[in-house]
Amino acid sequence: MFLLSHMLKSFIKKGRLTVIDADGKRHVFGGLQEGPQVTMRLTDPKLYRSLVFKAELVAGEAYMDGTMRFEEGSSLRDFLMLFSINRLSLGSYPIQKAIRAVRMRFRKREQSNRKGQAQQNVAHHYDLGNDLYKLFLDENMLYSCAYFRDPEETLEQAQRNKLRLLAAKLDLKPGMKVLDIGCGWGDLALYLAQLEDVSVVGVTLSKEQHALATKRAADAGLAGRVRFELKDYRDVEEKFDRIVSVGMFEHVGVQHYDEFFKKLNALMPDDGVALIHSIGHMSPPGTTSPWLRKYIFPGGYSPALSEVVAVTERNSLWVTDIEVLRVHYATTLAHWCRRFEANRDKVVAMYDERFARMWEFYLISCEMMFRAGSQMVFHLQLSRTRDAVPIVRDYVTDLQRSYVEREKQLHLQV
Incomplete structure (x- = not known):
């Protein structure tokens, strides 16, 4: 002792x-x-x-x-x-x-996400089974930071706020093609296609996510405009007017950042826009928790902004907007924790007690990182040109308000 x-x-x-x-x-x-x-x-x-x-x-x-x-x-x-x-x-x-x-x-070795290995890293976490995630996520299965405009909002309302905010920052126009890198179970892609007359391609490395997202597109009657592919983003060859990535950049790895932003640059026209939603931290560059890397996210790393912006500069991309969400993920994780604990007996029955304790440790430790540690979420809006989006930021607020009314007209349920 x-x-x-x-x-x-x-x-x-x-x-x-x-x-x-x-x-x-x-x-x-x-x-x-x-x-x-x-x-x-x-x-x-x-x-x-x-x-x-x-x-x-x-x-x-x-x-x-x-x-x-x-x-x-x-x-x-x-x-x-x-x-x-x-x-x-x-x-x-x-x-x-x-x-x-x-x-x-040795952190670059720990964050290796080469082709093939990236799929294995994703499968470790995201292919545990959709039934697990249904026990603690919102009804639309969004597995990323929600956006609480009011602390009393439900998780479902806050996740819809997040989709609305992302859609506004994409500044969509009819006829545009959108790429969703790391599309999860497809809710963002489906929302964008319902909201605007755009076509969306979502790519994921998770077989479980791909199967459910494809079914959801068919069930919503959107299979003609929304397509999900089981594919590494590095293998995408089409051009897109807009690119969005939510909760995927944390799985890229520092040594692959140049590769990532070079690919974004290659997939966009000059007036294209990319929007990255990622966990980061306000402290200098570091490493991932050994426990989190071993049990939850192999190959994962949440960067300092200094590591990311330097790479965008090397790849001739304008940073047209940055927003930092500071406590929203702590609140999101608190909601997930409560739902997980309410269904803990089901988790034990599906897996075992050790697995349930592992996920308790994961969810609560992550909440504390955002509540009292250095973790945050950032939105990074990028383009090849300085005026790809309006030069006054009011458009983000104006579009969110118009989307609230459009959701009512379209009877889009939260």
Whole structure:
């Protein structure tokens, strides 16, 4: 316990952590500043050392295995909030600094998403089965940050807000061709085709998503204008007036950024517009949590804006608009967490208890990253020319308002 105690004394500045070791002895850390009060029991002595050298990975695994438990009224949520608000002091601990330096040297290897490998990485997460995602997503199965114009809105309303915002930033015109890279279960593509007289091609590497999206297009009578393909975006050859990508850029990988933006440039005419919706962070370039990379998103990485904008410059693309959504994803994840917990028994029946604990750790830890950590979501609007969209940003608000009325006319249900 000596090494772990030494680290925790340095780590816990806000709140208090009480650790009950495998022998039942209590160790108290922090308590000088206000914050969460957490009692954690470690039942395996091997954790004392492994938590020092592999803190993020081992903490998640210990929760999954049940060798790390929370007692006396505290919860995993409390612990992850405590971790999040103290993350900077953990990062300054000498052992953690050394580990981070090593991880930074190998981060490109960790983020490899070559053709073929990218499909395997996607399948690891998105092909778990559509029935799982139906248990916690909104009714239209949008698996990305919602847009809460009012904190009291339902998840369904906030997700519709997000689609409306994206559509407005695309500044669609009748007859346009739209490419949706990483189309998920197809709701954005279907919404755009219902809203405007445009044709949409959605590409995904997930077999489960492709099958359901194709069925939804047929059921909506839109198969003639909306097509979904099981394809890597790098294999797309058609030209498009508009390109949108929501929640996919996180799976590109730093060493593939030039490849990504070069492809966008090649697929658009001079007056084309691309819109990227991605998770990012407000801190300098870093690495993905080892636990998140191993269990949830292999090959995944949420970039700093500095890493992204530099690449757009090298590829001669105008950044015509940037918007940062700061707390919207925390609220989205809180909704997902509540729905997941309400259906937890079904998840256990579909998979097992360890899987359910893994997804609890995933959803709650991500919420804390957006609530108290450095994570955010950014919208990056790009074009080859400076005037591809109106030069006054009012059009985004005006179009959203007009789309509300159009949805009513078309009887588009939230």
